[in-house]
Amino acid sequence: MxxxxxxxxxxxxxxxxxxxxxxxxxxxxxxxxxxxxxxxxxxxxxxxxxxxxxxxxxxxxxxxxxxxxxxxxxxxxxxxxxxxxxxxxxxxxxxxxxxxxxxxxxxxxxxxxxxxxxxxxxxxxxxxxxxAAFGFWAGYLGAALAVLQHRGRLRAPLRPTTKEELDATLEPVADDPAFTALVIGALGRSGRGASAAFDTAGVAQTRWDLAETRDLDRPALLGHDVMVNCVLALTPVPPFLRESDLDDPARRLRTLCDVTCDVGSPLNVLPVYDRTTDWTDPARRLRKEPPLDLIAIDNLPSLxxxxxxxxxxxxxxxxxxxxxxxxxxxxxxxxxxxxxxxxxxxxxxxxxx
Missing domain, CATH: 3.40.50.720 (NAD(P)-binding Rossmann-like Domain)
Known part of the structure; x- marks a missing residue:
């Protein structure tokens, strides 16, 4: 050559x-x-x-x-x-x-x-x-932003930082209420990164991968406060969330972060939004009551x-x-x-x- x-x-x-x-x-x-x-x-x-x-x-x-x-x-x-x-x-x-x-x-x-x-x-x-992949850091940042949003501490516009500075913002304070988080795709690079961020933030988490999504328990999914999706589907699979799920009166889910950002693709596992969010407006409200906020930033590791x-x-x-x-x-x-x-x-x- x-x-x-x-x-x-x-x-x-x-x-x-x-x-x-x-x-x-x-x-x-x-x-x-x-x-x-x-x-x-x-x-x-x-x-x-x-x-x-x-x-x-x-x-x-x-x-x-x-x-x-x-x-x-x-x-x-x-x-x-x-x-x-x-x-x-x-x-x-x-x-x-x-x-x-x-x-x-x-x-x-x-x-x-x-x-x-x-x-x-x-x-x-x-x-x-x-x-070669950025997956770990995408998952880490996705979960970190979800934590900050759920705790009311996500500030826009977002700016590049260091892990040390980011981790300092994730430390829980005395009046932070406890909440539960779900990581889907937990065994992959992004899922491991998301789990690490939740650990840093002191957040209890459930970790799902192929076995759990093969026969999806929707009530269990909607029963978490925060969800981070780290699954990039390569073949068609049933969506993890549908529009009807967002209107489920039993929905406890309040903060959703889609690390994958496969919006526009027929393989998208979260076909409940039509555009990504960005550094200027990192979170978008999908439902007003009960509230549901979406974070879907397609270059998370750049933070x-x-x-x-x-x-x-x-x-x-x-x-x-x-x-x-x-x-x-x-x-x-x-x-x-x-x-x-x-x-x-x-x-x-x-x-x-």
Whole structure:
């Protein structure tokens, strides 16, 4: 394989502070023969100077559109709407394989330009286990925000912080009433993170996973004060909450956090809301009486940008050092082709040199 040229792009979303590669791991990539260009970014938690000190080349924000054709563009969240064609291979979370809004348009941009999406959500080993994920921190923050909302201490707008500062806000005070929490998907990365946050906050919790959701006990679900969903369904399953459940007079549930944020997908297990919340308005009231508040922020780990980036980068590093068309990256490419075939996009429209 020729020298790998990675191009770390600036994130277009103003609240995205994370990075898939931290400066210490950038240095290791360069020491192993990878060429790494890093775009300027006023919001990335690690300053550009740290990448320069690691030996990276730098470029203006957004200049990936004119990067050399063999450069692999590395990012996290959504791409800007321009250019209309995408000629490079992109490593990022595309959210484009489950009929999400805008998914077809994104894949057709790759088709028009001859590029490819190597979706980090589908970077998996031979058993289908994800090799790099932000899940633990997404779950931790989802549960933490749910606790703060339920205790009346969630303040907007949200701002990036550190784990130490966040944990200090989770400590219960003398007049905090006790409440119960439910974590669904408790055995996964996100579920473990949510459980850890509830432990920090001193909140009693019930932990459900596949066994408990296979034959869902809805009265038991609605009998908890707080619920955090950490399940990302890959095949159709009955929804965990329905509109009729929200109007159940026996509902005790008051705070709902959807870590997965699969809104718009036919596989969404919480089809009771139609739009996510954000840092400016983190909680939205779904029902007035009895009250039910929703938290559904799709970049939760960016609230702990340094910790979450460091963990993700450590997991991604060995995969980047072994970048190629086989193994996990080959599976990413296969999944991309499958999604394009489902849209009727011909294989011959793509190049992957």
């Amino acid at each position: 020729s020298e790998l040229h990675l191009w770390l792009r600036h994130e277009a979303r103003t609240t995205e502070r994370r990075t898939p590669v931290v400066p210490a791991d950038a240095r290791r990539l360069i020491e192993n023969g990878v060429r790494l260009t890093v775009e300027e970014s006023p919001q990335r938690v690690f300053p550009l100077e740290e990448y320069e000190a690691a030996g990276c080349r730098t470029a203006p924000a957004g200049s990936w559109v004119t990067a050399p054709p063999d450069a692999v563009i590395l990012g996290l969240k959504e791409l800007p709407d321009e250019p209309p064609v995408l000629a490079h291979r992109h490593i990022s979370f595309g959210h484009a394989y489950k009929q999400q809004p805008g998914a077809a348009a994104l894949l057709r941009r790759f088709a028009a330009g001859g590029g490819a999406l190597l979706d980090l959500e589908y970077l998996v080993d031979e058993h289908g286990r994800r090799l 702990l940008p340094r910790e979450s980036s460091t963990d993700f980068s450590a997991a991604l590093l060995p995969q980047l050092l072994d970048f190629g068309t086989a193994g996990p990256w080959g599976r990413c490419l296969d999944r991309f082709h499958q999604a394009c075939r489902e849209l009727g996009i011909a294989e011959g429209e793509f190049r992957h040199d």
